[in-house]
Amino acid sequence: MRTSQYLLSTLKETPASAEVISHQLMLRAGLVRNLASGLYTWLPTGLKVLRKVENIVREEMERANAIEVLMPMVQPADLWEESGRWEDYGPELLRLKDRHNRAFVLGPTHEEVITKLVANEINSYKQLPLSVFQIQTKFRDEIRPRFGIMRGREFLMKDAYSFHLGEECLKKTYQKMFDAYCRIFDRLGLDYRPVIADTGSIGGEASHEFHVLADSGEDEIAFSDNSDFAANVEKAEALAPQGERAEPTQEISTVELKLERLIKTSNLDLKTTVKTLLVLGTATEGEPEKIIALVLRGDHQLNEVKVENLSAIASPLTFATDEQVSAIANCHSTSLGPKGLAVDVIVDRSAAHLSDFVCGANVNGQSYTGVNWQRDCGEINIQDIRNIVTGDPSPCGSGNIIIKRGIEVGHIFQLGDKYAQAMNCGVLTENGKNQILTMGCYGIGVSRIVAAAIEQNHDKYGIKWPAAIAPFQVAIVPMNMAKSARVKETAEALYEQLQQAGIEVIFDDRKERPGVMFADHELIGTPILLIVGERNLDEQNIEVKNRITGEKLLMPISDVMSLFK
């Protein structure tokens, strides 16, 4: 490729709208352009990278015996009604109508379509197990698209689905996929971790996420400092504190300050206080809305995922309005406390372990000290409803927790039969009976990987691509080619030779000053720069600069091809 005939589209200045480094560099290096909120055009250089990621993913899927298909992005709404997700999915699902007024959705995922397909195509146990995958554009109407490609509304995803007669077979394929994912991220050259994950709205049993570690990541991951344990903070169990709860030593007394003021003025340790949140309980038909109180130790944070997984709590989690709060406690939410609340109370394990604690008194501007659970609040329902924090004992039983941020680039699930059941996807077994299939599903955010790779591999000059996904393997940068016939001949010959050898080479044949060319190629992140200049031609040498290490060395022109063996 010659730059003079290519769409380089690099920018000197950083567009104001780009927040994270990967977004800035993707715009500056001419990989993508923004079209509308969460929608991006892939420019030639970006597309090259995207295709490389795609191909690695494809090769490893095929190696894991998955077969490629391509399903429509636009899907009929009745499929989604059949699975129940037309109601469940919410506004993230973009719904649209065709000219005949028939309802469709833009596919955020393809469980329905693939399950329908398999239900129609697969009839016998002899055809199982089956794994299929596709690499297709998805659309999710995110509340808040951000960080450029990282959380766009339209994105490229690899999604795979496996079908089995039973749990045992599913587990085998799940492990195979797990291994395939590790190979993919190894080949991509990324620093990643598989972590135990919540199964979320898709449902099912076991699940792992694959995270690329980066400070800008949107997820928090809990690691043990003494074992391989790693889990999404959403999922990581916070163990109950050791030992028995201490006996009460204080009587309740009332303080004429709201809890917040009390904490500030008397320098109270948050660990001796509790906070109380009112949320909606599961709706039952014909009954008035039920409110449930959640109680956490003051220094802890509510884990929404854990709470939503409790059967008593409405999903999605909804906080009580100020009106609902006053109706129940006759005070503002900042003065709530568990004593004397006329609703069901769910107490976090750590909060439940306290004695002589401080809390709101359910009267505006008043708090209690010296409160004790059994004595003052009666029987309580104890659950794990908080986020694990640094220093907590690891749920695996070994070591303590440290927390790092990660970008979720892959997620695998053992789905079970939720969709197969709903779409009546079964086969005849050996003894001639129909049996509903068990499914697994396996996603990789292909476009997000491009952004994640940049988050992890950049410096002040630009992107430092891992070799496997660099848009070009090598750039030829001639010094003052317009004036020197020798430089031109040498550069052209090199270009010819590299092309012949099937190496992805970009030849900077623009009439630009050296500084401009260096800056562009460093921004784009081509791993090797071949610098052709008068300076070294007398000795028939060429300068080779490694973008990753910054090393420069001289080598005879005739040896250049050895770099690519």
Place this chain on the structure above:
RNA sequence: CGGUGAUUAGCGCAGCUUGGUAGCGCACUUGGUUUGGGUCCAAGGGGUCGCAAGUUCGAAUCUUGCAUCACCGACCA
């Protein structure tokens, strides 16, 4: 969905307080100059100032509404 802010040339921004011929830097075009790290000089092209309504002799500037984009928040101790 709530809060905040922005919207003026392809990009980054000034001008708005105090209404009166629309500017700067980068990029682009042409000529010259320079040539191993974003040269320098000169000339030039490009904008219904987000949209709509209002106030006014006159609106980028004041008022109102709308749209789009971005950031923050959605944890209520």
